[in-house]
Amino acid sequence: xxxxxxxxxxxxxxxxxxxxxxxxxxxxxxxxxxxxxxxxxxxxxxxxxxxxxxxxxxxxxxxxxxxxxxxxxxxxxxxxxxxxxxxxxxxxxxxxxxxxxxxxxxxxxxxxxxxxxxxxxxxxxxxxxxxxxxxxxxxxxxxxxxxxxxxxxxxxxxxxxxxxxxxxxxxxxxxxxxxxxxxxxxxxxxxxxxxxxxxxxxxxxxxxxxxxxxxxxxxxxxxxxxxxxxxxxxxxxxxxxxxxxxxxxxxxxxxxxxxxxxxxxxxxxxxxxxxxxxxxxxxxx
Ligand code: NDP
Numbered sequence: 001x002x003x004x005x006x007x008x009x010x011x012x013x014x015x016x017x018x019x020x021x022x023x024x025x026x027x028x029x030x031x032x033x034x035x036x037x038x039x040x041x042x043x044x045x046x047x048x049x050x051x052x053x054x055x056x057x058x059x060x061x062x063x064x065x066x067x068x069x070x071x072x073x074x075x076x077x078x079x080x081x082x083x084x085x086x087x088x089x090x091x092x093x094x095x096x097x098x099x100x101x102x103x104x105x106x107x108x109x110x111x112x113x114x115x116x117x118x119x120x121x122x123x124x125x126x127x128x129x130x131x132x133x134x135x136x137x138x139x140x141x142x143x144x145x146x147x148x149x150x151x152x153x154x155x156x157x158x159x160x161x162x163x164x165x166x167x168x169x170x171x172x173x174x175x176x177x178x179x180x181x182x183x184x185x186x187x188x189x190x191x192x193x194x195x196x197x198x199x200x201x202x203x204x205x206x207x208x209x210x211x212x213x214x215x216x217x218x219x220x221x222x223x224x225x226x227x228x229x230x231x232x233x234x235x236x237x238x239x240x241x242x243x244x245x246x247x248x249x250x251x252x253x254x255x256x257x258x259x260x261x262x263x264x265x266x267x268x269x270x271x272x273x274x275x276x277x278x279x280x281x282x283x284x285x
Contacts, residue, residue: 009040010040010267011040011041011063011064011065011066012066012067013042013065013069015044015074016070016071016073016074022043026283030279034271034272034275035267050081053077054077061101067101067265067266068100069099069259069262070101075098079096079098079110081110082098082108082110086104086107086109086110087107087108087110088110089112091116094147095112095145096144098112113262113265114258115147116257117257117258117260119150119153120257120273121254124257127201128200129150129154130153132156132199132200133156134157134199134201134202134203135223136159136160136161136203137192137204137206138207139160139170140206142229143160144175146203146205148179148181151182156186156200157188158186158188159187160190161192161194162192163191169189192217193217195217195221197222199221199224200225201223201225201227202221202223202226202227204230209235215237222246223241225247226241226247227250227251228250228251229254231250231252256273256277
């Protein structure tokens with residue numbers, strides 16, 4: 001008898017605030033049906049303070065929960081809790097944020113699958129990453145989480161551009177101090193409006209898609225491939241580069257990719273990410 005039949009329902013949650021919009025339950029239910037597992041995956045609202053978050057995590061895992069995803073605004077709080085009560089993956093340590101929690105050696109273990117989810121999506125798209133000259137626009141949590149996985153994937157020179165240039169500089173210094181892999185890599189920084197020239201890949205890791213603002217982009221800024229981590233609405237950032245001949249993608253595949261890695265860490269089952277993406281896109285239309 002397999003583990004799956006001995007323990008038919010495995011319990012998962014995604015913790016956030018707000019959380020009602022989360023697509024994670026639908027994504028993970030699809031993975032479970034692909035894998036022949038019976039799971040319960042619930043959205044867990046939590047008041048926006050560290051104490052409440054820690055209480056939710058402890059209650060969930062003490063009650064037999066198998067895995068938790070963590071979303072805005074709790075990724076840094078989750079990092080601190082896993083650091084204090086258990087351990088962290090290398091990607092979580094460098095990102096300074098946790099999006100996936102499980103139990104390992106009887107203690108909390110925090111991982112971060114966001115950056116690898118992005119890289120895996122680009123690989124599925126067939127985008128060339130080896131030695132690619134890459135610009136990331138944005139210097140917040142999302143940018144921080146993707147830099148190590150991109151460098152591990154073999155990219156070349158990396159430019160960090162941000163509205164507040166000092167935050168891009170600080171991010172480059174902090175990550176270089178946190179990881180020898182990043183420290184050995186050439187990273188430059190600039191203000192977004194001064195980002196200029198031709199790149200192989202540009203990634204928008206700002207939150208402008210949430211506010212409807214537009215970025216001040218130089219007229220001669222071009223790239224063969226352009227990715228926006230946002231998804232779920234028209235993205236003027238991508239339209240700007242489509243008009244200049246770029247191949248583009250929004251961040252829906254990254255969302256599925258990070259979820260697939262969480263699911264695989266929790267259950268040991270490999271996900272058919274392309275099949276799941278097609279099914280989820282069809283159900284969203
Ligand atoms: P943060 O709040 O940490 O960072 C926001 C970034 O956007 C900063 O660099 C900020 O610049 C910049 N920014 C905000 N408003 C403007 C503006 N009006 N003009 C120029 N720059 C601006 O956010 P996150 O890093 O956590 O998230 C960024 C995006 O990534 C979000 O849209 C999020 O949805 C997406 N994301 C997608 C995922 C996926 O699975 N597809 C996973 C994780 C994130 P400054 O420093 O100057 O304030």
